[in-house]
Amino acid sequence: MKKEVILELKQISKKFNDELVFDNINLQLKKGEVVSIIGKSGQGKSTLLKCLNLLEEIDSGEILLNGKNIKNLNIIELRQSIGLVFQDYNLFEHLNVLDNLTIGLIKIKKYSEEKSKKLATEMLKKISLENKKYSYPDELSGGQKQRVSIARTLLMKPKIILLDEPTSALDEEVKNEVLKLIMELVKEDMTLIIVSHEQEFISKISDRIFKLEKHNLLEIKK
């Protein structure tokens, strides 16, 4: 069965103050596919992910989500369709874990508080952090924060999840709990783009691996 293309990058380029970040990048992402991007720091991997989420604008080329240019989509809906998980978690510091998970559902998706809490609690069970429901971000370990952050993105029911170096701020011991969660996403046929330095892990889960080098995206053999 041939899988449909969900996301397509067509010759996209991006400059920061005349400095080229990436140039003429093409990529097709099929539904359920896991694509990894590696490359040295400062090569624009994070910027590339931000462009897909319209947190940054591209200078030329087009990005198509289900065949539609994302510039013409409702930005709020686009951001719900393409979830982004950050390297340093970026949880909302004034909210406890449960509220961090429900605020998007209540305010953006306009779910009722009851329904949101139910969904969030189920999600917390899944990432085995149910006992941390009422903890605040500064009371969690890095690994726990990242799991909550992934859960927060997952709850918005995105079609694609972008993971921006999800484990690079974590030490070895807690890294595995996050990798395990990502592994589960892969098993659930989630469409993922991962920027990571975890060579061994990504070669295990990825369908394709690319390297962002000298402003270009090159596919490398696994």
Added chain:
Amino acid sequence: MRKNLKFLTYFIVIIFLLFLLYFFRTSIFNFLVGVYRSFYRTLIEEERYILILNGLKSTILISFFSIIFGSIIGFLLFLLRRKNKLLKNLIKIMVSIIQGMPITVLLLIFYYVIFASIDIEPMIVAIITFSLYFSAYISEVFRGAYSSINKNQIISAYSLGFNKVQTLKYIIFPQLMSYIVPIFKNESVSLIKLTSIAGYISIMDLTKAGDIIRYRTYEAFFPLIFIALIYFVLCFIISKLLDLVYKKVNRRKEKRI
């Protein structure tokens, strides 16, 4: 046995106190009469309580409007400061001038220099001075609060689909408030006490009212203690009110208790 001992001690103490009361009965009586007379002279005679009430009214008016306008101007200063470099430097200079000057001197400058040739109510001058003074401090509070917020949360909120207004309302503002309110409380209480210098420009505020009564009765204790008490109650009320606000904005604290 132990219980009896305790009882005995109480008994002895009470007997001793009664003895003292009997022994000093005339002095105590005279003291109470003195207090009553002072009270009468300070407040009742020539309807002096009206002076106090008018003074209290002025103090409350100056404090209230200065805190309100000062907060608004302070917030505007904070916003303008972020606009461009020229404004930023101008405001910086203004803030450091205000902060580096005794408020009394500032008030006198406004009254005798800046508004000297204009026919203007001293009350208005006081409100303008205290508002500016307050705004200088409050703009710094806003700045401190804003810089204490981890800005990555903004991008994170955008990536979840929050728009600018929602991000401000649900993510940034609550965090700003829980930082600002405790400092705001201290500054407000301190401003209320600072308004006691309004008498310098012939405003009949609470302190001035106390002064006038002191001149008339040649008695310092009662008028001073009495207005001190009023200031204390005023500050206490503001402080408790803002504590309530803090509890509202800082959900975290509320849940912990």
